[in-house]
Amino acid sequence: MDILRRTFRFFPACAFLVVLCLQSCRRDAALERALAFAGDNRRELEGVLLHYKDDSLKQAAARFLIANMPYHFYEEEFYALPGGGRYRPRLTDFPTEEACKAHLDSLARAGRMGERHRYKDIRTLDSAFLVRNIDLAFEAWRKPWARQVPFPVFCRYILPYRISREYPSGLRKEMMDRFIPLLDSSGVSSPLEACSLLNKRLATVMRYKKNSLPFYPTIEETYAWGGARCEGLCDLGLFVMRAAGIPVVMDRTLWTRMDWGHNWGAVWHEGRFHSFAPGEQLPGEYLPVLNSRGHLRPAKVYRSHFEPCPASGSGEVPDDGYGTWLKSPLLEDVSMEYLDRPVDVRVSTDRIREFAHASGQVYLCAYNYYKWEPVAVGCRTDTTCLFRQVGGDNIFIVADSPAAGQLRFLTAPFHADAHGHVRKFIPRPERTQAFTFPKRKRLLKRFYTLHYWDVEAAAFSPLEYSSTADSTQSYTNIPENALLWFTVPDRIVNQRVFFLENDSVITMNLIR
CATH class of the missing domain: 2.60.40 (Immunoglobulin-like)
Known part of the structure; x- marks a missing residue:
């Protein structure tokens, strides 16, 4: 009996060691798969591991990066020129957004076509880039607001050299030199405090600019131009945060109440994430914005990690092969943090x-x-x-x-x-209703068409109008219980679907 008691007393510790051993085996297997996938670049990656042979912690960080690099890529995008030339305009060459837009419009009218070439991180990034990134990340980790961040959190949210699919940037040292002195002089002592202070400064560095390149922006372009659309702002803002030793990650949604999607940030603090908009709303301010403005309320929110996430509920059934960003192994469904x-x-x-x-x-x-x-x-x-x-x-x-x-x-x-x-919304063609729709004030001279969703055809079908005026268009043949879409021929944003109820247009951009 005493032998059994002594055996069971050590059982929890033994079980813990077994778990650690299994995790280590999985990490080693992931690293070896990554090195095998690197092809001719394997020697560069092995050089990083060899460089840190006498520093176990930095080598562990290097192993983390390399094991997860196969999931990441970047793209070179440019205009193709006659004779095989490449052209990517420098945004800083244009004095205003309007001048930039005029130049881009001229390229489109001239028939210049964009080209895109994709490259895997694991096969292209060299040892010098990775070693420099690791050393700088550890330097920032020693700061007062970062030194209590656990090593696994550091690896996931400070160490990574990229935020999304942007071209790998070499500006980490420049960002540290510019922004860390601000935090040093302020006396901040936590990631949350550091993020709030730095985000206020970012508001003076960058802003939303609609007329940027029709390519995915680089960190360098957004920084030099002083702005971009939301994905560029998010990449730059989070890149600066990580360079300063602040653990941050990107959250994203595809809008359901307006067109396109949106990216923003979340900062890790004492085991929880706090959302913020880089260069705009501070931590604690952004979540109320999403929940109080009807058109901004998301239906789903996903967090983009550097390493794969545990399988979600969507893995309950076999994958059908359809390609969508929602199936990325790097995405975590965090809708419960927002809804x-x-x-x-x-x-x-x-x-x-x-x-x-x-x-x-x-x-x-x-x-x-x-x-x-x-x-x-x-x-x-x-x-x-x-x-x-x-x-x-x-x-x-x-x-x-x-x-x-x-x-x-x-x-x-x-x-x-x-x-x-x-x-x-299953239309009843035998029962129709009449309605008069207002035209957009800036598009009064356009030709408008009302469509309804034809369930059998699985497509929008047009309806004939009964009369049209300068600012309105009337119909008498709208099927009851139909999903509707009132459009102009131009491909413009936010021509939203809607339905009629109690003689009113019902869209999804209100809080109800």
């Missing part, structure tokens, strides 16, 4: 038996810039599709992808209210 009233959306589809090769993997889609775009991945059981932790009061449609690369709609469009209750 004040998340709901599980369950919607039935009676058409599933009409289709051969129906998949158990399904996509919750929102109408975003002229097409239905997936915002969440869910699963189908028989005729019920389930999507968890979704922001309600949105218009969606459910699709699958039996042929990889194409979406096939399984339901009519529907409105999921704030409680998850579903109202499908």
Whole structure:
């Protein structure tokens, strides 16, 4: 009995050692896979490991970076010129945003086409770049506001040399020299305090600029130009934060109440993340903005990591091969950190038996810039599709992808209210209603068309207007219970879908 007691007394410690051993084996296997995938660049990466053979902590950091580099890439984008030349305008050559836009418009009129070449980090980044990045990250980690950050958090949110898919930047030392003295002189002692102070300074360094290049911006371009669209601002802002030893990560959403999407930041502090908008709202200020402005309320939010995340619920069914950013192993669903009233959306589809090769993997889609775009991945059981932790009061449609690369709609469009209750928009052509729509003030001379979603055709179909005036257009043939879309021919943003209820246009840009 005493022997058994002594054995069981050491069992928890033994179990812990076994877990550590298994984790170490997995890390070693990931590192070896990365080195094997590096091809001719393997020698450069092994040189980094050899460089730190006498510094176990820095070598562990190097192993972390190299093991996860196969998941990352960057792109060279430029205008192709006759004879094989390349041209990428320098934004600083233009005195104003308007001058930049005029030049870009002239390139488009001349038929200049953009080209894109993709490169894997693991096969292109050399030892000098990685060693310099690691040494600088450790230097920043010694600062008062960073020294209490645990090593795993340091590896995930300070050490990485990239934020998203931007071209690898060599500005880390320059950012440290410019911004760390501000933090040193202020006496800040935590990541949250440092992030708040530095974000105020970033507001004087960069701002939103719409007329930037039609390419993904580099850190250098955004810094020199003093601005970019949201993805460029986010990349630069978070790059500066990490250079200063502040643990930050990028969060993102695809809008469901307006077009395109959005990126912003979150800072790690005492085990929790606090959202902020780089160069704009401070930690603690941004979440109320998202929840108080109807058009900014997200349906889903995802966090982009440098290393793969544990498998989410979408892995419950086999993958169908459809390509979407939502399936990136680096993404973590953090919607619960942002949504004040998340709901599980369950919607039935009676058409599933009409289709051969129906998949158990399904996509919750929102109408975003002229097409239905997936915002969440869910699963189908028989005729019920389930999507968890979704922001309600949105218009969606459910699709699958039996042929990889194409979406096939399984339901009519529907409105999921704030409680998850579903109202499908199945038009009733035999019952019509009349309505007069206002035209946009800046587009009064354009030709307008009202469309309704034809469930059988799985497409928007136009309706004939009964009369048109300078500022309005009237219809008498609108099918009841239809999803509608009132558009001009120009491809402009935020021509939103809507429905009619109680003689009013109902869009999803209000808090209700």
